[in-house]
Amino acid sequence: MTEAQVEMKTRMDNEANNVKFSTRGVHVFYGDKEALKGVDLDINNNEVTALIGPSGCGKSTYLRCLNRMNDTVDSARVTGSILLDGADVYDRKVDVVQLRARVGMVFQKPNPFPKSIYDNIVYGPRIHGLASTKTEFDEIVETSLKKAGLWNEVKDRLDSGGTSLSGGQQQRLCIARAIAVSPEVILMDEPCSALDPIATARVEELIDELRENYAIVIVTHSMQQAARVSQRTAFFHIGEIVEHGNTEQIFTNPREERTRDYITGRFG
Amino acid sequence: MSPVTIAFLIILVMTVAGYFIGKSRALHAAGATNERLHSLPSQHAAYLALWVGIPGIMLLLVWLLLQETTIQNIVFAAIPGTLTDGLTDAQRALLISEIVNVHHGRVFQAPRPEVVEGARHYGALVSTAGTALIAAIVAICCAGMSWGWSRIKVHFRARHGVERIMSGFMILCSMIAIFTTIGIVLSLVFETIRFFQMVPVHEFLFGLRWEPQIALRADQVAGQGAFGAVPVFTGTLLIATISLCVAVPIGLFAAIYLVEFADDRVRNVVKPAMELLAGIPTVVYGFFAVLVVSPVLVQAGGAVGLDLPPTLSLVAGLVMGIMIIPFISSMSDDAITAVPRSLKDGSLAMGATKGETITKVLLPAALPGIVGGVLLAASKTLGETMIVVMAAGLIANLTFNPLEGVTTVTVQIVAMLTGDTEFDNPKTLSGFALGFVLFLATLMLNIAALSIVRKYREQYD
Amino acid sequence: MTEGSSNFARHDWDGADARRRLKRRYAANTRLKLYGLSAxxxxxxxxxxxxxxxxxxxxKSFVQTHVTFDVYVNPENYDQANPFDSDYRTMIRDSFLKLFPEVPPGPQQRQLFDIPSTGAQLKLREIVAADPSVVGSTIRISVPVSDEFDQFQKGEGSRDAAEDARRVNDRQIVWFDKLAADGKISTPFNWTLFNSADSRFPELAGLKGAIVGTFYLLLVTFVLSFPIGIAAAIYLEEFAPKxxxxxxxxxxxxxxxxxxxxxxxxxxLAxxxxxxxxPRSAPLVGGMTIALMTLPTIIIATRAALKAVPPSIREAALGVGASKHQVIIHHVLPLAMPGILTGTIIGMAxxxxxxxxLLLIGMNAFMTSASVGILDPATTLPTQIYIWADSPERGFVARTSAAILVLLGFLMLMNGLAIYLRRRLERKW
Incomplete structure (x- = not known):
């Protein structure tokens, strides 16, 4: 394929897959330091997009722009356009609380609240008013836990503390918690880096299942993981996207020298 | 110069002399045998100096502690029995202080001949004691020096000796905390037992009348006053409760704002101001209560037709509340800040507002720390003295009405024990019994609070 | 599971319900913020x-109303043999009454003589004691006026109030106004506040005794708690087995x-x-007591300062063959000293x-002269404040506030010193 052909195919893919997030020229400054230097990237529905790159390359920063978690850092400043279904998330009219309900997030370290498993799941639906009766909440808890593949393990002890679970279970609880508000996009910031290989496999399986209903963006250190779970991959380096495209293409036939060096382990 | 000053100077001079003698002795020893000293000359010197100084200082301290009581006992024993037979402790102390006063020339009327004789005896003993002290100090310093001198040899490990002495000193110092606690417990227990020999325990703990003034009058048999401490306890609890009701909401909300809503500029102004509030001595708060708060409240009461006493418990409670606002605020601040950031991020990423994150995630997670802080604050309010001494009353009222005057444990302790106190009547001793109750109550609160706070810290470390 | 399943239908974020709910949530958020701000x-x-x-x-207590007038040091009232017991009061009285020759003897003269403070005769005594040659001559002295006139001059209590609601009567006001019109009334800085000790008369009461007492007390506290606190902290932090x-x-x-x-x-007490x-009321006992209370502060601060010294320094010193004691005395302690000093100053504050x-050990003694040693009875600043706050005379209210301002001044000074030390000597590892 020539470059022109690739570009054409990408554009056709975009339209066919119905773009969820369309970001152009995203810059992020932490004080005087420029952490992202103009990133253009599209995130598609029903796909897993993996963001890879050496640490400090800006992939987590980019992820945190999508649900405006950078707002919680006092010194952070974001410019550029980040469109969710065509509407700029940094528009003043956009409500950040609603945005975060539509764009869920799972963190690097499992962070269940120090409450019961049940209360962890219903936290989001409760604050957003997604249900009102006990039956409705029960239903949400059951479905979310089932979707996160945790139901069978915890259905008998929904009242025990979320922190009493093992690390892998905690992370799946956090995923269930994110699902409970039925978001459209799930952002995952290295969700498996604190887990052992078996728990990691479970979560990866789960991510693959979730793809059916959500657009998923995952930041990962592990190139094997990116290759296993994602359909598209973007390679970040020093605040820029070096290359993005189909995961298979990126891993088998990268166009850029830097991508090849990174994938083959020459740096990172 | 008093003998004590002279003795102190002697110790100082001999210690310095010991240092140089030790140094020259060590160098001599090395020079004579042409061998290397095990320790540096300065270490030998320090070793000798310590052997001179420490025994001297210790003797001086013991002497100072015992001299006065010993001399008084000797003088007292020498006074003719006609004057001393059948004296109570209080009368005995009075006689002795009269003798001491005569000795110092503080005479108001012509003293009795026995007292003049006693004063002469006292004066003679004091001057003998002065001479004896100086002699004893010189002797013990010399003894120390010769012992140390005999030990300095080429192979003597002076450094180890010095370090052993230093370690001993440090261990002794670190035990002072234990000595203090033991001292507190013993003095409280001892006097409390004496109190309970005069007033039954159950009357003190469950009695509803507190009228210790009655026992003051000399013509009455001691123990006739009413020593039911319940009104004192309820008064203390009432004022502590009012102050916590003021301080906990204000302190907690202030902490929430400072940690989660305020920007750095606000924080940099408010935090030092809060520290200022915390650093103001309590006697100042007490004066503020009398000067401003009490008149304002009484006037406000008058405006709505209430005739309020100037010592109403609301005044002391309010002012004590103001005093502990900074304490509650900084404890809550620490507790909220200690909640891991990941929990806050998790909640915000769910689409919770800042307020929801605080009330539903941060506060529940920080609750143990906050509760620990409130318990410590409660212990502070129970033991707070100056504000209540100045702003609360002396009359023990069994009431929970904040618009009436009540008294507290600390007020009663001060009232019972200020001025010249003799330890032989229940009025004075009741101060110690109250102090013992206060000590136990605050101790339990402190232990509970500290263990809650420690557990809480471990949870997130 | 498809998107269609009921409980997983995508939420309608733009519906009226959702908007209302959002508004309510933000209102709650703002409310919480307002509570915090108002707290x-x-x-x-x-x-x-x-x-x-x-x-x-x-x-107002930092200035004192004085009246200046000429005093004839009458040799008749001067007792050659015992100058200290001379009748200075009569000298002052005769000279002062001469300013108002029209006032008839009796109650009116007594009221007139209320104007100068009782301290006037003490001041005259001092002057004569310093220079006996003034006996027989006329000298001009400036003495404090008594408390009620001091308050009157400073505008306490309106002169339009009913006469019996005032502490100075109409006649006294006329006299006082005449003195003022003649330029005999002045309000210089109140040095009395700092160079005399306590007195029954507010216009003569000062803080010297309290400041000296506080100094001795802090001295004892420091001498005891500083070395003991450091030694205990070193042992617990560096040597003690767990x-x-x-x-x-x-x-x-x-x-x-x-x-x-x-x-x-x-x-x-026990x-x-x-x-x-x-001895009761002695700064020695007060200092020992306060030292016991300050010890924990100093120990905790010292341990924190010792902990902050990086282990690499200890290892380096141990590595060249120093003993553990030497490592601590030569390296760790000097490096930790700024932190220790800061903690100590805060403890002292x-x-x-x-x-x-201090009340229980009698350091609220009424002392009309400053003590000269740690074994003499003394008061301290806070106990002096307590004594004055308890005094019924109006003039002591202002004196109490002034004493508090002095105490707070010392506190600020100490805290300022601690902050300065921390900034100045802070070391970043």
Whole structure:
């Protein structure tokens, strides 16, 4: 394929897959330091997009722009356009609380609240008013836990503390918690880096299942993981996207020298 | 110069002399045998100096502690029995202080001949004691020096000796905390037992009348006053409760704002101001209560037709509340800040507002720390003295009405024990019994609070 | 599972319900923020009221109304043999009454003589004692006026109030106004506040005794608690094995820091005064008591400072063959000293305001002269404040506020010093 052909195919893919997030020229400054230097990237529905790159390359920063978690850092400043279904998330009219309900997030370290498993799941639906009766909440808890593949393990002890679970279970609880508000996009910031290989496999399986209903963006250190779970991959380096495209293409036939060096382990 | 000053100077001079003698002795020893000293000359010197100084200082301290009581006992024993037979402790102390006063020339009327004789005896003993002290100090310093001198040899490990002495000193110092606690417990227990020999325990703990003034009058048999401490306890609890009701909401909300809503500029102004509030001595708060708060409240009461006493418990409670606002605020601040950031991020990423994150995630997670802080604050309010001494009353009222005057444990302790106190009547001793109750109550609160706070810290470390 | 399943239908974020709900949630958020803000405003407002009321009542005490007049040092009233007991009062009285020859003897003259303070005769005595040659001549002296006229001059109580509601009557006001019109009334800086001790008369009462007493007390506290605190901290931090014994010591230290101060007063009363027979009201006993209370602060601060010294320094010194004691004395302690000093000054600043235990050991003595040693009876600044706050005379209210301002001034000074030290000597590793 020539470059022109690739570009054409990408554009056709975009339209066919119905773009969820369309970001152009995203810059992020932490004080005087420029952490992202103009990133253009599209995130598609029903796909897993993996963001890879050496640490400090800006992939987590980019992820945190999508649900405006950078707002919680006092010194952070974001410019550029980040469109969710065509509407700029940094528009003043956009409500950040609603945005975060539509764009869920799972963190690097499992962070269940120090409450019961049940209360962890219903936290989001409760604050957003997604249900009102006990039956409705029960239903949400059951479905979310089932979707996160945790139901069978915890259905008998929904009242025990979320922190009493093992690390892998905690992370799946956090995923269930994110699902409970039925978001459209799930952002995952290295969700498996604190887990052992078996728990990691479970979560990866789960991510693959979730793809059916959500657009998923995952930041990962592990190139094997990116290759296993994602359909598209973007390679970040020093605040820029070096290359993005189909995961298979990126891993088998990268166009850029830097991508090849990174994938083959020459740096990172 | 008093003998004590002279003795102190002697110790100082001999210690310095010991240092140089030790140094020259060590160098001599090395020079004579042409061998290397095990320790540096300065270490030998320090070793000798310590052997001179420490025994001297210790003797001086013991002497100072015992001299006065010993001399008084000797003088007292020498006074003719006609004057001393059948004296109570209080009368005995009075006689002795009269003798001491005569000795110092503080005479108001012509003293009795026995007292003049006693004063002469006292004066003679004091001057003998002065001479004896100086002699004893010189002797013990010399003894120390010769012992140390005999030990300095080429192979003597002076450094180890010095370090052993230093370690001993440090261990002794670190035990002072234990000595203090033991001292507190013993003095409280001892006097409390004496109190309970005069007033039954159950009357003190469950009695509803507190009228210790009655026992003051000399013509009455001691123990006739009413020593039911319940009104004192309820008064203390009432004022502590009012102050916590003021301080906990204000302190907690202030902490929430400072940690989660305020920007750095606000924080940099408010935090030092809060520290200022915390650093103001309590006697100042007490004066503020009398000067401003009490008149304002009484006037406000008058405006709505209430005739309020100037010592109403609301005044002391309010002012004590103001005093502990900074304490509650900084404890809550620490507790909220200690909640891991990941929990806050998790909640915000769910689409919770800042307020929801605080009330539903941060506060529940920080609750143990906050509760620990409130318990410590409660212990502070129970033991707070100056504000209540100045702003609360002396009359023990069994009431929970904040618009009436009540008294507290600390007020009663001060009232019972200020001025010249003799330890032989229940009025004075009741101060110690109250102090013992206060000590136990605050101790339990402190232990509970500290263990809650420690557990809480471990949870997130 | 498809998107269609009921409980997983995508939420309608733009519906009227959702909007209403969002509005409510933000309102709750704003409310919480407002509660916090008002709590802070309230706390700082109270601080402002406290300081404001002290300054408002206290600042006038920094000046003192004086009356200046000529005194004939009458040799008839001078006692050659015993100058100290001469009748200076009559000299002052005769000379002062001469200013108003029209006032008839009797109650009116008594009222007139209320104007100069009782201190006038003491001042005259001092002058004559310093220079006996003035006997027989006329000298001009400036003496404080008595408290009610001092208050009157400073505008306490309106002169339009009913006569019996005032402490100075109409006639006295006329006399006082005449003195003022003749330029005999002045309001210089109130040095009395700093160079005399306590007195029954507000216009003569000063803080010298209290300041000296506080100085001696802090001296004793420092001499005891500084070395003992450092030694204990070094042992616990650097040498102590981790066992039950050291645990007990640590629990003890933490608990002592939270024991009510009045309990230390009870300890001092029972042990220092009763058992050892040390003198009452003496700064030595006060200092020992406060030292016990300050020890935990110093120990905790010192341990924190020792902990902050990086282990690499200890290892380096051990590596060249120093003994553990030498490592600590030569390297760790000097590096930790700024932190230790800061903690000590903060502990001393706490100590300076401590009142309750001092009441029990009698340091609220009425002292008309400053003490000269640690074994003499003395008062301290906070106990002096307590004594004055308890005094019924109006003039003592202003004096109390002034004393508090002086105390707060010392506190600020010490805290300022601590902050300066911390900034100046802070070391980043």
């Amino acid at each position: 802070i405003v309230l706390a700082l407002g109270l601080l402002a009221v406290l300081l404001g009321s002290l300054v408002m009542t206290g600042y 066992n039950k014994w050291t645990d007990i010591i640590e629990i003890n230290i933490n608990n002592l820091a939270a024991v009510p101060s009045i309990v230390f007063g009870l300890l001092a 042990v220092f005064l009763q058992t050892f027979g040390l 706490h100590a300076i305001g401590e009142t309750a235990p």
